[in-house]
Amino acid sequence: MMMNTIEENQIDKLLDDIASIKGVIADNKPLIRQMLLPIHFRIITLLAGISIIGLSALYYFLLDQYGSYDLIPSSMRKISLGLVVFAYLTVVVLKRVLWIKSLQKIDSSYTFGKLLKSIYSYQLLHIWTPLMIGTVLLSFYFYYIEQPRFIVTAVAFGLGLVYNSIGSLTRITQYMIVGYWMIVSSVLPLLFVDVSALIFLALSLGCPMLIFVLISGTSKQEQE
DSSP: OHHHHHHHHHHHHHHHHHHHHHHHHHHHHHHHHHHTOGGGGHHHHHHHHHHHHHHHHHHHHHHHHHSSGGGSOHHHHHHHHHHHHHHHHHHHHHHHHHHHHHHHTTOTTOOHHHHHHHHHTSTTHHHHHHHHHHHHHHHHHHHHTTOTHHHHHHHHHHHHHHHHHHHHHHTOHHHHHHHHHHHHHTTHHHHOTTSOHHHHHIIIIIHHHHHHHHHTTTSOOOOO
16 A cells, blocks of 8 residues: 555656656747747858858869869968868857847847857757767768768768757747758768769758758748
């Protein structure tokens, strides 16, 4: 009889814990959804897409002209690498500035720290972290075995899953469209081994960024 009472108490406690977790998710979901609306990322994503496609085209031209990366003049390699670093830092800085500026039009209390805490303390952290670590490790592995073209596959597939996780959590269709584009196109470097990986880089990462911009303001976001 006592055992039954203990089991019932444990079950009740478990149900209370589940209800509490659901409550936390329900409370945070509208905020996260508001923060991740595509309209906040149009300029950033546009710059990212143009940068990826433009740099892919630049490296494709240099490799076509000189035959291999090692034969590209040192000055050109430094300039092209500098452009990569500059594009990356520009997107990172603008993401922080423009994202906050866009959200503060809705609520002036938004701060970058508050946004990060709301997102990364949520369940997405436990999805993104393993995906990103796995993608980085897989990319290093492909580089180690001298198959750098497959890094495009790893990165596109990993980012595709990240976008899908955002879309499934927030029910924002644009993320799902871009996510599936990346996942499907990540297979191309494996299928067409004679085609430059730079073309697939532009196609699997640059193009979906531009698509995201085009569709970012067209779908009505339903409040759940």
